[in-house]
Amino acid sequence: MESNSNQAKHAWRILILLFLANLLNFFDRTIPAIIIEPIRHEWDLSDLQLGIVGSAFTVIYAIAGLPLGRLADSWSRKKIIGWGLAIWSAFTALNGYAWNYLSFVSVRMGVGIGEASYAPAANSLIGDLFPSHKRARAVGIFMLGLPLGLVLAFFTVGAMVKSFGTWRAPFFIAALPGIILSIFFFFIREPERGAAESIQISKVTPAQPIRKVLRIPTMWWIILSGLTFNFAAYAVNSFLVSLLQRYYHFTLVKAAITTGFIVGITGLIGLTVGGLIADKIHQRSERGRLLFGAFNLLVSGVLILLALLQSQEMVLFFSILLGFGWLLSYNYYTCVYPAIQDVIEPRLRATAMAIYFAAMYLLGGAAGPAVVGWFSDYLTRSAMLRSGSSEMTEQFKAIGLHDSLYLIPVTVLLTSLFVFLASKSFAKDASEMKRSLERKA
Numbered sequence: 001m002e003s004n005s006n007q008a009k010h011a012w013r014i015l016i017l018l019f020l021a022n023l024l025n026f027f028d029r030t031i032p033a034i035i036i037e038p039i040r041h042e043w044d045l046s047d048l049q050l051g052i053v054g055s056a057f058t059v060i061y062a063i064a065g066l067p068l069g070r071l072a073d074s075w076s077r078k079k080i081i082g083w084g085l086a087i088w089s090a091f092t093a094l095n096g097y098a099w100n101y102l103s104f105v106s107v108r109m110g111v112g113i114g115e116a117s118y119a120p121a122a123n124s125l126i127g128d129l130f131p132s133h134k135r136a137r138a139v140g141i142f143m144l145g146l147p148l149g150l151v152l153a154f155f156t157v158g159a160m161v162k163s164f165g166t167w168r169a170p171f172f173i174a175a176l177p178g179i180i181l182s183i184f185f186f187f188i189r190e191p192e193r194g195a196a197e198s199i200q201i202s203k204v205t206p207a208q209p210i211r212k213v214l215r216i217p218t219m220w221w222i223i224l225s226g227l228t229f230n231f232a233a234y235a236v237n238s239f240l241v242s243l244l245q246r247y248y249h250f251t252l253v254k255a256a257i258t259t260g261f262i263v264g265i266t267g268l269i270g271l272t273v274g275g276l277i278a279d280k281i282h283q284r285s286e287r288g289r290l291l292f293g294a295f296n297l298l299v300s301g302v303l304i305l306l307a308l309l310q311s312q313e314m315v316l317f318f319s320i321l322l323g324f325g326w327l328l329s330y331n332y333y334t335c336v337y338p339a340i341q342d343v344i345e346p347r348l349r350a351t352a353m354a355i356y357f358a359a360m361y362l363l364g365g366a367a368g369p370a371v372v373g374w375f376s377d378y379l380t381r382s383a384m385l386r387s388g389s390s391e392m393t394e395q396f397k398a399i400g401l402h403d404s405l406y407l408i409p410v411t412v413l414l415t416s417l418f419v420f421l422a423s424k425s426f427a428k429d430a431s432e433m434k435r436s437l438e439r440k441a
Contacts, residue, residue: 011129014188015138017181018122021085022145023152024178025115028092029057030153031174032108034256035167036242042167043101047239047380047401051373054238055366056105060112062361069120069354073209073347077121082185084121088114089178096171119357124350127341128191135338140275143333147267150237154260158253213352218343218429221422222336226360229297229332229415232408235368236326237263239376239401246398248315262323270330278334286430290423293335297416300328305409308402329412336419343429345436368411376404 032039032053040050072080091110098104122142130138157170213219240263244255274296281288303325310318344352380400384392 010189011138011191014125014129015141017184017188018081018125018142019145020181021081021118021178021185022122022142023149024085024089024145024174024181025118026146026149027153028088028111028174028178029115030150030237031092031095031157031170033238034153034157034241034252034259035161035170036238037245037252038161038167039104040242045101047373047376047397047404048370049101049373050242051238051369051371053105053108054234054369057108057112058234058361058366058369060109061116062358062366064113064116065120065354065357065361068117069350069357070209072117072121072124072350072354076190077125077350078185078188078190080117080121082182084114084117085178085182085185086114087117088112089175089182090114092171092178093175094171096168098168116357120350120353123337123341123353124346125191127346127349134279135341137275137279139337140271140278140334143330143337144268144271146333147264147271147330150267151260151264154241154256154264158256162253209348209351210355213344213348213355216343216429216432217425218339218422219352219356221418221425222340223356223359225332225336225415225418225422226356227364228411228418229329230360230364231368231371232329232411232415233368234365235372235405236408238369239372239405243398243401243405244315246394247402248312248318258319262319263326266323266327267330270327271334274331275334278331278338282338286427287423289335290339290419290426293331294416294420294423296328296331296335297412297419300325301409301413301416303328304412305406308406308409325412332415332419336422339422339426343426343433345433372404372407375407376401379403 036050039045068080068084088111091107091114094110095104095107098107123139126135126138126142160170160173161167163169240259241252241255244250244258245252248255250258278289278292281292285291303321307318307321307325310321340352340356341349376397377400380392380396383396383399384390387396389396
């Protein structure tokens with residue numbers, strides 16, 4: 001077990017900055033999901049077109065992440081984060097000037113390029129700031145930026161739209177703190193590669209890095225789990241506000257705040273408590289952390305299914321069941337992200353995260369909103385035809401969107417299976433990583 005001496009001197013201060021940037025990351029990318037109904041009505045969009053807004057962002061995010069992840073393994077990570085944060089904040093402001101659907105989607109792609117620089121470099125930094133037995137807690141705190149970013153967005157964006165009378169206002173307001181925060185990253189003290197490991201690592205970047213990462217069986221199961229989990233997460237984040245407005249007849253502000261509780265407040269509990277439990281389990285059993293994640297995801301999938309089975313009059317039970325299910329799903333991050341650090345050697349971690357993000361965003365995060373949007377349009381038309389009506393109404397669109405979300409519990413349950421399978425190869429792959437470092441030392 002590593003000692004505290006392997007922890008960087010300013011680790012917690014840097015982690016706070018990383019957390020704040022992560023918060024802004026998810027705040028900025030969540031704004032379109034909240035203003036989805038005003039945009040739909042203004043530009044007369046289908047659910048598939050609405051889903052493509054998130055999917056286009058995610059595709060660019062994933063593609064740009066690969067070269068930027070490789071860059072983070074060889075260049076200054078603090079500069080990559082600083083410039084990336086400034087760029088995505090500037091594009092967020094530009095979103096407020098969109099004049100039609102195409103211009104809106106194009107600017108979102110610019111935001112995606114900026115945000116793609118962040119996760120691989122940030123996770124690589126955390127791996128060098130904290131020793132293995134503290135990484136789940138560190139990742140848990142870092143990932144608190146996700147639910148807090150969602151909470152802040154869902155609790156404030158609706159009010160901004162109401163106060164300023166336009167859906168454009170939140171984009172202008174969100175840009176400023178990101179530009180200010182980006183300046184701080186240029187002044188942090190970046191740790192050496194492998195500084196938190198118990199043995200000294202080679203300063204030479206390994207040859208054929210992508211091939212080396214993909215030779216590790218655990219990484220394949222983790223990549224598949226990221227694909228299915230992100231499908232569910234991005235679909236829910238993209239359409240839950242709209243579902244509450246259409247199916248349960250909430251106002252924009254009420255729908256946004258309710259969504260903030262369901263997918264945001266729950267994450268504060270899931271990530272903080274889950275990170276502590278995962279670290280304690282990991283100290284007793286190498287594969288216990290991933291088994292803990294698999295179990296939580298199994299229960300999560302069942303609860304989400306039960307939530308969707310509730311009638312329109314049972315919106316309170318729908319919210320409670322979905323909220324508890326989403327709370328448990330957050331343990332995915334505190335169990336899987338540290339596992340990647342444990343099976344990948346330090347000079348390949350940013351590359352590994354970039355590969356992981358590319359796969360899960362291209363095939364999961366990008367597919368989620370688009371597939372659910374397409375399925376919603378299909379089920380909407382089916383509901384209209386079954387009724388014998390020839391006129392499309394908001395009632396049919398509400399039914400179509402609700403029923404399309406049954407894809408979510410299916411993908412969460414698949415995630416549970418993939419995390420379980422990752423646990424079976426984890427101990428062997430983690431031991432092999434340590435032996436590889438010893439041979440190179």
